[in-house]
Amino acid sequence: MAVGTAGTVKAMPADAVRATGTQCVLGNTYHLMLRPGAERIAALGGLHRFMDWPGPILTDSGGFQVMSLAGLRKMDPDGVTFQSHIDGSRHRLTPALCMDLQWKFDSTITMALDECTAFPATYEVAEASMELSMRWAASCREAFRQRPGYGLFGIVQGGIYPELRLRSVNALMDIGFDGYAVGGLAVGEGQEAMLSTLDITVPELPADAPRYLMGVGTPDDILAAVQRGIDMFDCVIPTRAGRTGRAYTASGVRNMKNARYADDPNPLDLGCDCPACSRHSRAYLHHLFRCQEMLGPILLTWHNITYYQSLMRGIRSSVQAGEFSSFATRTRAAWEFADTPA
Secondary structure, three states, X not given: OEEXXXXXXXOOOHXXXXXXXXXXXXXXXXXXXHOOOHHHHHHOOHHHHHOOOOOOEEEEOOHHHHXXXXXXXXXXXXXXXXXXXXXXXXXXEOHHHHHHHHHHHOOOEEEOOOOOOOOOOOHHHHHHHHHHHHHHHHHHHXXXXXXXXXXXXXXXXXXXXXXHHHHHHHHHHHHOOOEEEEOOOOOOOOHHHHHXXXXXXXXXXXXXXXXXXXXXXXXXXXXXXXXXXXXXXXXXXXXXXXXXXXXXXXXXXXXOOOHHHOOOOOOOOOOOOOHHHHHOOHHHHHHHHHOOOOHHHHHHHHXXXXXXXXXXXXXXXXXXXXXXXXXXXXHHHOOOEEOOOO
């Protein structure tokens, strides 16, 4: 899923996002409730019409912001009170309100309100955080308005502690959700810890429901997570990297600010048909970033999302053909170099 936090995939008009093959985009409840507000979005026809996206939209609940804005919020058993990072105004977010906000957005996939546990965290802190999230999950299930074609996902928490993750899975399955997300990862624990957590968690999730790894990740992270049974992903990496000059390609990660590309007439990625690759040279892309022209981030964002969607199509085809392992091996082997860390 391309990340469209505030109702837009940064640097990309909606038709350009569609052209990449993106099927679903992600918005963020916290940011949208502050600007432009749920009432305004509802009055203007819902988030689909507001941002020109007729396809599915998943809205995160704001749980990550509950963690990342720790200095501006106060937790309690029934919700969280926080100060806006924009103007300091005070707001209250409860499970019921979180469901109502996402209903007003007309979110196709609604996420339960949770607390994304920070890393590192002691067992006791992670346990209390997980139990709070499970309490909120039950309240979200009660408040969610079921409609055909719409769904509610619960979020597994528990830090990197196996027993807590399993308790969280069991609690969510007892409540019952349309899909299950694994949250609280990609927050600094490193790939090894993330994958070991998935090894423990994913086999216990229902095989007939979508399994979503939140906020992940690099192409290598995605391949490793699919191998462990994950179905869905979102991450800011493709768009953020595009704005800072990093291009994800079939042969590795290229830093288009690097002087090595100043006279390079070749396409950015030989196998890609996005505008950055089909119409321009590496030298031109390098020039745009050296001159700080806004077209550079636009083209590179377009390319990165295209590459990620191409990777996902390849993964789906290989899974259907029973050839995922060989696909993953070939894909990794083609990453010959990296101008910059992936």
